[in-house]
Amino acid sequence: MMELTRKGEYAIRGIVYLASRPADQVCLLSEIAKAVDVPQTFLAKIFQQFSKIGLVRSYRGTGGGFILGRTSDKITLLEVVEAVEGPIIPNRCVTGAGECDRSNACTVHPVWLKVQDQVRDLLNGITLKELSGQ
Amino acid sequence: MMELTRKGEYAIRGIVYLASRPADQVCLLSEIAKAVDVPQTFLAKIFQQFSKIGLVRSYRGTGGGFILGRTSDKITLLEVVEAVEGPIIPNRCVTGAGECDRSNACTVHPVWLKVQDQVRDLLNGITLKELSGQ
DNA sequence: TTAAAAGAAGACTTAATTGGTCTTTTAGGG
């Protein structure tokens, strides 16, 4: 339970590697994929998601590649994980509206809320800077 | 991410219902399934898993059914969840031996360990007694 | 204007989830 998918694992590996590179120079996807041992085609989609929400900035064409969208101390592990895995929701209960049709009886509800909070807090306290050992 | 599967949801619903019933009388699977609105065939498998690890005790034949394997204050939500969803492991890293072949570089490892600990602690602190409102 | 690179869409494969069915075992009651 609670296992990260490959996608999430790859996402973390990839962006942590990017964070470990000089901040001012673009990094090829092919380089990242090779360095962290992830299928490049898969990593491409992951970085597209990152790009859409500004976690990374992309440059196309010759000399293109990726750089971080913000400095590595301003990007949290929570953002990275949620970018590709979706929001952290231990149970349909905690999503709110109508999802928990048994809400009256659902005594488990508050427990999941607490789990959600704790995990989010913890992941939110970790930045790429720390993870990349800079 | 971190979402419980149906199986986990059903498992909780089912055993919480059982905990809400008189402790000294066996309860039919068909009754539980109907009460918590879960396919009986699916719930059967879940309760078989419960039975194997002693979370519930089963009686076959006429007048058979299920009762809790221990009193409801001695069964935690963690046990229930792990019984059907497997151990709480946010990332292959924390499983130990060889799973994290990149362990040297894996700075994320300790974070997942912390997540694992926190979630396990929290779920371990909740008993069926509380959940069943007794 | 061409080659390098990311963006986008989708096809395909494999694995997990969510059930169902049918047979077997166990136990109680007439």
Add this chain to the structure above:
DNA sequence: CCCTAAAAGACCAATTAAGTCTTCTTTTAA
């Protein structure tokens, strides 16, 4: 001793999700 109620167990099937690869488009520096 048979019949019936109930869980156990072994399969099986549909659906969904995960993971991977392919192909084509768009952008842009040289």
